[in-house]
Amino acid sequence: MRSRTLNVGQRVIIVVGIEISLYLLGQWAIGYWQFGSEGSSGWVAYAPLSAASTPPQVVLHPWVRLVIWLALTLVWVVSSVVLLRRRDSEAAGTTG
Secondary structure: OOOOOOOHHHHHHHHHHHHHHHHHHHHHHHHHHHHOOOOOOOOOOOHHHOOOOOOOOOOOOHHHHHHHHHHHHHHHHHHHHHHHOOOHHHHHHHOO
């Protein structure tokens, strides 16, 4: 039975895919808290509701956003190291 391993090009593609996915996850996580209450307020620019106030938005502190991005970056770096490390079969093939 042949072992199924990914070559270096396939592993790089996976690392880039993980990077894009984590970036979108981070954008969603930060955007969810900043704009989460906006959809429930409705459009208030017409005459009967023009004096209505919108509910305050929940905005994340900059250090919370930093922690989110650092955590996602750490996940990406660890997954990249695991995926791109030299395998025993690759090391044996180059010493010949």
